[in-house]
Amino acid sequence: xxxxxxxxxxxxxxxxxxxxxxxxxxxxxxxxxxxxxxxxxxxxxxxxxxxxxxxxxxxxxxxxxxxxxxxxxxxxxxxxxxxxxxxxxxxxxxxxxxxxxxxxxxxxxxxxxxxxxxxxxxxxxxxxxxxxxxxxxxxxxxxxxxxxxxxxxxxxxxxxxxxxxxxxxxxxxxxxxxxxxxxxxxxxxxxxxxxxxxxxxxxxxxxxxxxxxxxxxxxxxxxxxxxxxxxxxxxxxxxxxxxxxxxxxxxxxxxxxxxxxxxxxxxxxxxxxxxxxxxxxxxxxxxxxxxxxxxxxxxxxxxxxxxxxxxxxxxxxxxxxxxxxxxxxxxxxxxxxxxxxxxxxxxxxxxxxxxxxxxxxxxxxxxxxxxxxxxxxxxxxxxxxxxxxxxxxxxxxxxxxxxxxxxxxxxxxxxxxxxxxxxxxxxxxxxxxxxxxxxxxxxxxxxxxxxxxxxxxxxxxxxxxxxxxxxxxxxxxxxxxxxxxxxxxxxxxxxxxxxxxxxxxxxxxxxxxxxxxxxxxxxxxxxxxxxxxxxxxxxxxxxxxxxxxxxxxxxxxxxxxxxxxxxxxxxxxxxxxxxxxxxxxxxxx
Ligand code: GLA
Numbered sequence: 001x002x003x004x005x006x007x008x009x010x011x012x013x014x015x016x017x018x019x020x021x022x023x024x025x026x027x028x029x030x031x032x033x034x035x036x037x038x039x040x041x042x043x044x045x046x047x048x049x050x051x052x053x054x055x056x057x058x059x060x061x062x063x064x065x066x067x068x069x070x071x072x073x074x075x076x077x078x079x080x081x082x083x084x085x086x087x088x089x090x091x092x093x094x095x096x097x098x099x100x101x102x103x104x105x106x107x108x109x110x111x112x113x114x115x116x117x118x119x120x121x122x123x124x125x126x127x128x129x130x131x132x133x134x135x136x137x138x139x140x141x142x143x144x145x146x147x148x149x150x151x152x153x154x155x156x157x158x159x160x161x162x163x164x165x166x167x168x169x170x171x172x173x174x175x176x177x178x179x180x181x182x183x184x185x186x187x188x189x190x191x192x193x194x195x196x197x198x199x200x201x202x203x204x205x206x207x208x209x210x211x212x213x214x215x216x217x218x219x220x221x222x223x224x225x226x227x228x229x230x231x232x233x234x235x236x237x238x239x240x241x242x243x244x245x246x247x248x249x250x251x252x253x254x255x256x257x258x259x260x261x262x263x264x265x266x267x268x269x270x271x272x273x274x275x276x277x278x279x280x281x282x283x284x285x286x287x288x289x290x291x292x293x294x295x296x297x298x299x300x301x302x303x304x305x306x307x308x309x310x311x312x313x314x315x316x317x318x319x320x321x322x323x324x325x326x327x328x329x330x331x332x333x334x335x336x337x338x339x340x341x342x343x344x345x346x347x348x349x350x351x352x353x354x355x356x357x358x359x360x361x362x363x364x365x366x367x368x369x370x371x372x373x374x375x376x377x378x379x380x381x382x383x384x385x386x387x388x389x390x391x392x393x394x395x396x397x398x399x400x401x402x403x404x405x406x407x408x409x410x411x412x413x414x415x416x417x418x419x420x421x422x423x424x425x426x427x428x429x430x431x432x433x434x435x436x437x438x439x440x441x442x443x444x445x446x447x448x449x450x451x452x453x454x455x456x457x458x459x460x461x462x463x464x465x466x467x468x469x470x471x472x473x474x475x476x477x478x479x480x481x482x483x484x485x486x487x488x489x490x491x492x493x494x495x496x497x498x499x500x501x502x503x504x505x506x507x508x509x510x511x512x513x514x515x516x517x518x519x520x521x522x523x524x525x526x527x528x529x530x531x532x533x534x535x536x537x538x539x540x541x542x543x544x545x546x547x548x549x550x551x552x553x554x555x556x557x558x559x560x561x562x563x564x565x566x567x568x569x570x571x572x573x574x575x576x577x578x579x580x581x582x583x584x585x586x587x588x589x
Contacts, residue, residue: 007075009056010161011078012042023048025041026042029133038082043083043088043091045095053161061169070172072198073174075158080154087131094149096128100125106123113145115139137341144333144337148336151332155191159195178199179201182215182218188333198230198233200235201219201235202234202274203223204237207248208245216259217358218370220263220267221370230267234263234271236272237256238251239273239288253300254581258552261548261583261585265550266537267322278292290304322537324380325381325522326519327375328357330371334350334373337389338390361519363512365528366519373391374398377398385409385411389415390418402497405495407497407522408497408498408518410501411437413502416429429442434470437472437501438469438470439467439487439501439503442466444465445465446463453483456479460504460507463504466483467487468486473491476489476510487501488504500514548584549561549583565585566586
């Protein structure tokens with residue numbers, strides 16, 4: 001009964017290949033070569049590596065395409081984990097070709113990059129380099145384009161392998177594992193996702209990220225957004241400790257079950273792990289596994305076996321979809337542009353307010369889809385636009401249309417400021433959204449780390465601005481400091497909906513209340529009335545629905561809900577009792 005998702009083995013070149021062709025090796029920003037002896041030591045633009053990879057994939061597919069165990073292909077592994085960006089000469093040449101294709105002419109490139117500034121005008125494509133180490137700030141659009149180029153280059157790699165597999169083993173699904181983890185920012189997965197037969201991802205809990213549970217749920221929702229709402233595959237997580245942090249604590253027994261079914265609650269239909277048997281040698285011998293060094297006679301392996309039993313009991317959930325009427329818009333390119341050189345504040349981190357918003361709604365039992373700004377918005381009663389620094393005209397128009405159609409649209413600070421070339425939208429911020437919001441900002445006044453400013457309700461941090469409500473109701477304004485009197489929270493009727501603007505990072509309690517007003521105005525009900533630390537998500541398939549209840553606390557909890565629990569086999573009428581760390585999956589009548 002065991003099938004195989006066969007990897008194409010092209011993630012890491014063997015030493016004989018890089019010894020024969022050292023030009024395959026990637027190069028860092030300051031010219032350091034990344035030598036073999038680790039993994040993924042290949043330049044994304046190298047035609048030699050690409051041809052060698054294709055030759056290997058051809059051999060593998062010819063040999064195994066009819067093997068009865070072959071269920072899926074796993075192309076390469078975690079693209080860009082270690083070898084992007086690469087600044088070598090091969091990449092420089094490929095970047096020029098990519099730029100020629102994007103802009104068609106040097107004039108258009110010079111305009112897009114704003115090269116009149118600091119005497120950067122190019123008179124020949126040959127003069128253009130990757131953004132290697134420079135005396136000071138790089139050209140921001142050059143940096144942004146280099147990221148786009150890197151993501152596109154690796155996508156071509158993936159497509160090159162996929163083409164061979166589709167040819168030689170038609171019908172066998174092909175995927176590559178994304179890294180939907182906070183902090184990984186090298187690929188624009190929104191462009192990759194449509195090319196996956198099934199979207200798959202890896203997720204590891206990182207000790208230093210606060211709120212590991214909410215972070216997991218957020219990233220699972222990012223992945224479901226990439227999958228267009230369809231079920232997705234968790235290719236990797238860990239049964240217990242990883243070995244790539246300075247200190248690597250074990251997971252509490254039971255946590256891997258809770259983590260796994262949190263992913264399932266958020267739309268995963270498959271749960272995978274790295275690694276099967278814990279290695280005896282090599283760089284990952286201290287990374288946990290399904291079968292630990294201690295062997296099968298261990299609490300960890302018994303937990304894994306229990307996980308398998310629970311998974312078997314949940315078969316009927318497969319194929320169902322997660323129910324959400326709130327959308328949080330999320331764009332890797334906006335993140336790239338905002339993290340570019342010389343910006344107003346390094347203390348505003350792109351996903352921070354998106355994640356906080358997601359966490360506070362999750363605490364209320366409200367599930368969010370995390371989707372690209374170009375996604376269809378008509379199904380959502382609430383659309384949240386957090387720090388969407390870069391936005392295209394089309395996407396801004398679609399956000400506006402959502403409000404006109406009746407949605408509650410909430411835009412935060414640092415949104416709509418620039419177009420896709422990272423050119424500022426003139427005439428007052430937030431550029432793309434000034435008319436929609438009825439707010440005009442003349443100047444920013446970011447707050448220093450740790451500072452806060454008094455508002456007429458609560459406090460603001462990180463960001464403030466000299467703003468005027470030109471055509472909006474002011475709900476909260478600054479009560480002190482240089483921008484005193486400026487609006488901090490506004491609301492405006494638009495068509496049959498409402499456009500809200502939040503101009504600062506409100507304290508958590510105030511933001512929680514604002515979000516409650518927002519979802520209240522949209523008439524959204526939680527999946528269940530959950531106590532603190534319990535998560536509720538509903539999956540649905542036609543008339544059938546399943547309510548996932550996940551107790552992330554160390555205490556027993558009770559949730560008002562009814563249905564037949566697929567895990568305990570027990571029926572509940574009215575109240576579900578959850579042991580610490582327990583999961584219930586209720587088939588609802
Ligand atoms: C990544 C890789 C695996 C392994 C794990 C360790 O996700 O894909 O090969 O290195 O990390 O956590």
